[in-house]
Structure formats: C-alpha cells, structure tokens
Amino acid sequence: MKPRISMITLGVTDMEKSVKFYNKGLGFPKMDSPPEVAFFTLNGSWLGLYSRDALADDAMVPSEGSGFGGFALAHNVASEAEVDQVIEQALSAGATLSRKAQKTFWGGYSGYFKDPDGHLWEVAHNPFFWIGPEDN
Amino acid sequence: MKPRISMITLGVTDMEKSVKFYNKGLGFPKMDSPPEVAFFTLNGSWLGLYSRDALADDAMVPSEGSGFGGFALAHNVASEAEVDQVIEQALSAGATLSRKAQKTFWGGYSGYFKDPDGHLWEVAHNPFFWIGPEDN
Numbered sequence: 001m002k003p004r005i006s007m008i009t010l011g012v013t014d015m016e017k018s019v020k021f022y023n024k025g026l027g028f029p030k031m032d033s034p035p036e037v038a039f040f041t042l043n044g045s046w047l048g049l050y051s052r053d054a055l056a057d058d059a060m061v062p063s064e065g066s067g068f069g070g071f072a073l074a075h076n077v078a079s080e081a082e083v084d085q086v087i088e089q090a091l092s093a094g095a096t097l098s099r100k101a102q103k104t105f106w107g108g109y110s111g112y113f114k115d116p117d118g119h120l121w122e123v124a125h126n127p128f129f130w131i132g133p134e135d136n
Numbered sequence: 137m138k139p140r141i142s143m144i145t146l147g148v149t150d151m152e153k154s155v156k157f158y159n160k161g162l163g164f165p166k167m168d169s170p171p172e173v174a175f176f177t178l179n180g181s182w183l184g185l186y187s188r189d190a191l192a193d194d195a196m197v198p199s200e201g202s203g204f205g206g207f208a209l210a211h212n213v214a215s216e217a218e219v220d221q222v223i224e225q226a227l228s229a230g231a232t233l234s235r236k237a238q239k240t241f242w243g244g245y246s247g248y249f250k251d252p253d254g255h256l257w258e259v260a261h262n263p264f265f266w267i268g269p270e271d272n
Contacts, residue, residue, distance in 0.1 A: 001222045003178040006212035006268030008144055009258075011204070023164045028139045042139045044180035045268045048210070056204045059248040059256050060235040066205030068147070068192045070253065074184070076142035086137045099196040112195040117206065120195050122145075132142030132181045 005045050008073065011052030011063075012117050017094075018049050021116050025093020044133030052117070071122040072112070076131045080109040086123045087111050095121075141181050144209065147188030148253050154185050155229075157252050162235025180269030188253070208248070208256040212267045216245040222259045223247050231257075261263075 014017040015119055019038045022028045028040040028047060036054070040047040056063035083101050090113045091097060098120060101111030109122035148154040155174045159166045164176040164183060172190070176183040192199035213219055219237050226249045227233060236257060237247030246260035 001162045001211065002213075002271060003162075003176065004211060004261075004269055004271070005144060005178055005181055005183065005209050006163040008141060009208045009210060011206040026137045026139075029144060039267075040139065044143055045141050047141065052204075053204055055206075055208060058206055058235070059258070061204055061256070063204050065201070065206060067201030068188075068197055068199050069205035069207060070147040070188055070191075070201060070255065071207060072145045072191060073141050074143040074145060075137065075140060077138075089137055094263060099194070119175055119206065120197070122195070124142075131175075133140055135138055135140070 007039075007046040009048035009050050009055060010115070010117065010119050011055040012049050013052055014049065014116065015049060017116050021094050022047065022049070025095075043135065058082050069119065072122050074122045074124055074131070076124050076126060077124065080125050083109055083111060083123045083125050088106065088115055090121070090123075143175075143182040143184050145184035145186050145191060146251070146253065146255050147191040150252065151185060151187065153252050157167060157229050157231070158183065158185070161231075163228065179271065187221055205255065208237050208258050210258045210260055210267070212260050214261065216261050217260050219245055219247060219259050223249055226257070226259075 023030045025122050031039040033039050038049040042130055053063045095113040098112035098114050108126045112120055112122050158164045167175040169175050174185040178207055189199045231249040234248035234250050244262045246258050248256055248258050
C-alpha cells in the first residue's frame with residue numbers, strides 16, 4: 001500500500017445543499033459528474049460527496065449513526081488572520097461555528113466549523129511547520 | 137479558502153494499536169511527534185491520529201457517537217490485482233473486511249476494509265481516470 005489518500009468521501013443528506021456549500025460557498029472546483037455524486041478536485045486529494053445512505057450501503061455497513069463521527073478535516077493556512085477569514089467565509093456559506101478560533105495549547109491558532117451535515121473542519125495556522133500539500 | 141485538505145484526523149481509542157496498524161501494517165511514514173498524537177506524511181495530504189475523546193473536546197463537540205461515521209477514505213490503485221493485494225495487506229495488519237472487492241456498478245473494482253476503530257477505507261481501481269495525487 002502506498003502512503004496516499006486519494007479521496008475523502010463525505011456522506012450527505014442534501015446533495016444540492018452540500019454541493020452549493022462546497023462549490024459556491026468555499027470555492028472548491030467541482031468536476032462534471034452524475035447528479036448522485038460530486039467530486040471536487042483539490043490540491044493533493046479529492047473531496048467526494050455522496051448520499052450518506054448510499055455510502056453506507058456501498059461499504060455494506062448499516063447507515064444508522066449519530067453523534068460525533070470520529071474524524072475531522074484540517075485546512076491549514078499561512079496566518080492567524082487567514083484562519084479568521086476562512087472561518088468567516090465558511091459561516092457566510094452556511095457552516096456552523098463549532099469552536100471559535102483561538103490560540104491552541106500547542107502554540108498555534110485554530111477554530112472549527114461544521115459543514116451542513118455536521119462534518120468537522122479545523123482551520124489552523126501552525127507557525128512551526130506546514131502540513132499537507134503546498135499551494136499551487 | 138483554497139481547495140485543499142491538509143490533514144485528515146481520525147479519532148482512535150487505542151493510539152498504540154492504531155499507530156502500529158498504519159505505520160507497520162500499512163507502511164505509512166510516521167513523523168516524530170509527542171505520544172498523544174501521530175502524524176503520517178502521505179503523498180498529497182497528512183493522516184493524523186488523535187484520541188477520539190480529545191479530538192471531540194478540541195472541536196467542542198460531545199464525544200458520544202455510534203454507528204456509521206458518515207465518511208470513507210479512498211485509496212485508488214492501478215489495477216484490480218492491486219486492490220486485492222492492498223486489502224489482503226490491510227487484513228493481515230488487523231483490519232476487518234467490510235465489503236469484499238468486486239466489480240462496481242460504475243465499471244470499476246473496489247472493496248472496503250475497516251481500520252481498528254471502524255473507520256472505512258475503500259480500495260478502488262478506476263479504469264477511467266486517476267483520482268487524487270500521483271505516485272511519487
């Protein structure tokens with residue numbers, strides 16, 4: 001196995017709403033695709049949206065589930081000001097604030113928002129090193 | 137906001153077990169880091185492991201949750217044989233088979249395994265186009 005995550009697929013309950021959030025709201029470039037799925041070509045990996053029930057069915061797990069999904073996506077940026085800007089953009093697009101941006105115990109600065117299905121995104125500035133893909 | 141996922145952090149209940157699974161079992165390169173967190177530098181994004189409770193606490197959400205987490209990670213490979221090989225490797229490392237690899241309705245070939253915390257990985261061959269980062 002190669003050290004690679006090709007795509008992160010999020011289960012969603014309202015595809016149209018979620019596509020609008022990620023495409024129009026956050027500015028993620030969307031590929032042409034059939035209406036039941038959406039692929040966003042990101043820098044480093046892809047983001048996929050698929051019906052929550054269909055995703056569970058595809059993986060052959062029960063779709064029932066509630067509460068904390070057990071994961072978070074991180075979007076790292078170059079400054080504290082950019083953390084604030086990105087969170088503001090996400091809230092304007094319909095996200096919910098989960099944790100206001102603040103200094104962290106590890107010496108960085110970050111906050112969390114929830115997408116329309118409650119999936120968590122941390123927006124973070126790490127002054128010590130850069131995480132993940134470089135900007136194009 | 138730039139189209140970028142810097143890191144995917146998975147909440148885990150047994151850090152030592154999960155680090156062993158991803159590092160020794162799947163071969164993901166681990167960064168030096170404090171014992172309460174693990175970072176794997178992947179090609180395109182990073183994978184993080186963090187205590188499930190601590191991750192929920194960091195995001196200020198209740199850590200309670202059960203059932204389907206609402207997401208899946210995909211690892212795309214170059215052939216159907218490689219799908220089988222990767223799933224076999226994951227099962228040898230302690231993963232659980234969720235869906236046996238098979239032809240898919242969209243013309244590809246894929247299967248799913250669950251990591252030690254039940255997080256879903258799809259291993260897929262898409263004969264039509266390549267998804268996510270190129271191999272180094």
